[in-house]
Amino acid sequence: MPLTELIIDGFKSFADKTTIHFNDGITAIVGPNGSGKSNITEALRWVMGESRAKTLRGDNMKDIIFAGSQFRKPLNRAEVTLIFDNKKRELRFDDDRVSVTRRLLRSGDSEYLINKRLVRLRDIKELFMDSGISQNSLAIISQGRVDQILNSKPEERKALFEEAAGVLHFKAQKEAAESQLAKTNDNLIRINDLVKELE
Ligand code: ATP
Numbered sequence: 615m616p617l618t619e620l621i622i623d624g625f626k627s628f629a630d631k632t633t634i635h636f637n638d639g640i641t642a643i644v645g646p647n648g649s650g651k652s653n654i655t656e657a658l659r660w661v662m663g664e665s666r667a668k669t670l671r672g673d674n675m676k677d678i679i680f681a682g683s684q685f686r687k688p689l690n691r692a693e694v695t696l697i698f699d700n701k702k703r704e705l706r707f708d709d710d711r712v713s714v715t716r717r718l719l720r721s722g723d724s725e726y727l728i729n730k731r732l733v734r735l736r737d738i739k740e741l742f743m744d745s746g747i748s749q750n751s752l753a754i755i756s757q758g759r760v761d762q763i764l765n766s767k768p769e770e771r772k773a774l775f776e777e778a779a780g781v782l783h784f785k786a787q788k789e790a791a792e793s794q795l796a797k798t799n800d801n802l803i804r805i806n807d808l809v810k811e812l813e
Contacts, residue, residue: 615704615745619697624689625660626653629680655754661694661716662747663738679720693717705745714738743783 616636623631627650634643634654643651656670660678667675682688695715698705705712707728715727716738726733728741747753763771776782 615702616699617696617747618699619695620654620658621693621695621697622654622657623694624680624692625657625678625694626650626680626692628653628657629683629686629689652756655756657694658696658754661696661714662742663716663735665735675718675724676720676722679718690720691717705741707741712741714741740783740786743786746778746780 618636620634620636621631622628622634634641643654645651652671656664656678660670664670665675667673667677670678672678679692680686680689693715695713698712698714699710700707700712701710709729711729713727713729715725715730717725717727726735726738728737763774776785
């Protein structure tokens with residue numbers, strides 16, 4: 615599904631609210647070293663649920679909030695929004711336009727929103743599951759990622775194929791069903807023990 619807009623506000627070097635429009639075809643972002651090109655892909659990863667500060671080149675998640683510059687004070691909040699054209703319902707959400715927002719305050723509080731409604735991180739992950747654009751998918755290839763994939767373990771590589779084949783959602787459902795089944799079996803064993811005690 616087409617990503618139409620990326621709105622970055624207070625994330626890393628983007629102290630001012632900045633909107634990037636993605637039109638049909640290829641969008642290239644050019645700029646000198648250190649101008650913030652990688653910060654844009656990191657903003658994308660972050661809003662899709664990235665929880666490892668290291669992946670975003672920080673020690674702590676709060677490092678993603680604009681830390682101030684020579685002329686500007688640090689900010690207390692970072693917010694990134696993605697807007698998708700979902701007319702073809704490629705995202706599991708019944709709306710033509712889907713916006714996904716993540717917000718982090720310096721206090722450590724964080725919020726996720728889908729179409730401006732508060733949701734859980736789990737809902738964001740489920741929304742992107744099997745869409746081909748989850749935080750670990752090959753839709754975002756950062757510097758050094760190709761080498762990393764070539765050197766990865768077979769299990770890690772298998773996960774990439776599963777994501778591309780769109781089976782992750784079913785895998786997650788299978789795992790949930792298996793865990794439910796295991797719990798039910800435990801209950802059954804307990805009931806059988808009780809019945810034996812009563813006999
Ligand atoms: P290159 O072409 O060298 O890879 P780039 O255009 O990809 O560079 P980035 O790595 O995205 O640049 O941006 C790095 C810049 O972001 C640095 O100037 C750094 O100081 C700034 N930066 C990173 N985190 C923050 C933050 N929390 N607050 C303010 N600025 C930040």
